[in-house]
Amino acid sequence: MAFDFYAVPRPDAQLEALKAYFPKFPPVDRRFKYVDFLGSGAYGACVRLRELSMDEKTSRDIVIKQAGTEEHRRELRWEIDRLKRIAGSLHIVQLLDIQSSPFFDFDVEKAALIQENPDMARDLRADYEKAGYLLGPMLVIELLENGSVKDFINKAKAHKVTRLPNRLIWRFFLCLVRACIALAYPRRAGNGQFFEVIPPGDQAPSDFTQTDWQTGNVMMGGIYTDQFEHQTSPILKLIDFGVWEDAVKFDLLYNGPNEKGVAHDIFGAGTVIFNTIALDPFLLSPWDTPGQYQIQRSGQTREITTLAVGITRNLDSPKYAHLDRELVSLLAQCLAPSPADRPPLRDLFDSLMKGVERPPEEYGVGVSDGNPQGTGPGVPGGNPPETDLAALELLQKIIYEAPPPW
Numbered sequence: 001m002a003f004d005f006y007a008v009p010r011p012d013a014q015l016e017a018l019k020a021y022f023p024k025f026p027p028v029d030r031r032f033k034y035v036d037f038l039g040s041g042a043y044g045a046c047v048r049l050r051e052l053s054m055d056e057k058t059s060r061d062i063v064i065k066q067a068g069t070e071e072h073r074r075e076l077r078w079e080i081d082r083l084k085r086i087a088g089s090l091h092i093v094q095l096l097d098i099q100s101s102p103f104f105d106f107d108v109e110k111a112a113l114i115q116e117n118p119d120m121a122r123d124l125r126a127d128y129e130k131a132g133y134l135l136g137p138m139l140v141i142e143l144l145e146n147g148s149v150k151d152f153i154n155k156a157k158a159h160k161v162t163r164l165p166n167r168l169i170w171r172f173f174l175c176l177v178r179a180c181i182a183l184a185y186p187r188r189a190g191n192g193q194f195f196e197v198i199p200p201g202d203q204a205p206s207d208f209t210q211t212d213w214q215t216g217n218v219m220m221g222g223i224y225t226d227q228f229e230h231q232t233s234p235i236l237k238l239i240d241f242g243v244w245e246d247a248v249k250f251d252l253l254y255n256g257p258n259e260k261g262v263a264h265d266i267f268g269a270g271t272v273i274f275n276t277i278a279l280d281p282f283l284l285s286p287w288d289t290p291g292q293y294q295i296q297r298s299g300q301t302r303e304i305t306t307l308a309v310g311i312t313r314n315l316d317s318p319k320y321a322h323l324d325r326e327l328v329s330l331l332a333q334c335l336a337p338s339p340a341d342r343p344p345l346r347d348l349f350d351s352l353m354k355g356v357e358r359p360p361e362e363y364g365v366g367v368s369d370g371n372p373q374g375t376g377p378g379v380p381g382g383n384p385p386e387t388d389l390a391a392l393e394l395l396q397k398i399i400y401e402a403p404p405p406w
């Protein structure tokens with residue numbers, strides 16, 4: 001019999017019910033307050049709640065993710081399990097503990113019965129049973145307040161921003177490579193959070209992989225003045241570690257043949273950076289036709305095949321002429337179809353660290369970078385200076401300000 005796509009139960013109705021649930025049944029534990037429905041993806045839906053501390057003196061915002069069908073609940077259990085393996089990694093969304101469930105409390109039904117109001121008790125129970133699928137697993141994670149990189153790109157476009165300063169791109173790239181380290185060398189914090197580092201020695205990386213690298217699955221957190229890497233740009237964190245159960249069963253945790261683990265994740269990080277530079281969440285596809293690009297590696301010039309041609313072939317255009325060529329070279333290597341042409345994780349990390357440690361006046365100036373365009377400040381037609389302040393102002397505008405209506 002032919003596969004009937006439409007016969008497969010769709011989760012949308014249940015996810016709609018989750019959307020309706022909290023406005024209808026405010027959490028009975030009064031320490032929780034419903035704030036917003038954040039969105040739904042292929043298998044889960046997320047709501048934002050505010051949780052008061054036990055002494056009710058402080059509060060934090062949390063995200064609850066639930067799934068609408070048994071199959072998707074299995075995926076959610078996998079996601080919880082996978083996130084536990086890397087709990088504490090700063091560039092991965094954090095799991096949170098909550099003291100009680102924000103969902104329906106049978107005491108309410110009991111209270112209605114005690115008040116001898118069986119009609120109310122019956123209605124409550126009927127409504128609750130309709131939403132009964134919500135009893136499945138619940139993922140509780142930190143709120144990442146500044147939306148996804150995909151939202152960021154769309155907002156930048158709405159503000160008519162045509163290019164991003166190098167200093168931001170270097171920092172975003174470093175965040176994603178820290179996330180790659182979290183996956184390559186998974187470890188769990190006892191408590192607290194840690195910057196991901198590559199262990200000394202030649203420990204082989206794991207096969208732990210993010211199977212769905214895309215700008216919608218990279219979220220923006222806050223700017224932290226006490227963290228050098230996040231002082232002038234928001235921290236980026238990976239979300240969405242759900243996996244299709246068959247992928248686990250058949251060991252298919254990758255998106256391409258013979259490829260999983262760190263080489264896959266480096267490529268994934270490259271796709272997100274490519275789309276961020278291009279300010280287009282969908283510009284790059286693994287099915288694009290690759291081209292050649294000359295890179296420097298270990299002091300030697302080499303030609304590699306890369307999928308980054310949308311940028312490497314257009315370095316004369318006003319959109320990309322300002323890019324540090326070293327940054328373009330790293331991106332081109334990450335997007336090499338052949339894993340052997342991608343940079344080793346340690347080299348990539350070291351280059352990005354050097355990139356963010358540059359003196360502020362050295363970004364995008366071209367000359368020190370061997371940039372033939374010489375696009376630096378003072379060059380006729382060159383870039384405006386890329387100061388920290390200018391980058392911060394741009395970020396503020398994109399993230400917080402409403403775009404002009406025209």
Ligand SMILES: Nc1ncnc2c1ncn2[C@@H]1O[C@H](COP(=O)(O)OP(=O)(O)OP(=O)(O)O)[C@@H](O)[C@H]1O
Nearest residue numbers: 038039040041042043044046063142143144239240
């Ligand atoms: N920690 C978070 N903070 C803020 N918003 C979040 C967070 N996690 C998820 N979201 C929002 O909720 C939406 C759905 O979440 P998520 O991507 O995890 O669902 P999914 O079903 O796994 O999606 P996908 O289709 O990518 O598999 C996301 O698009 C995102 O906008």
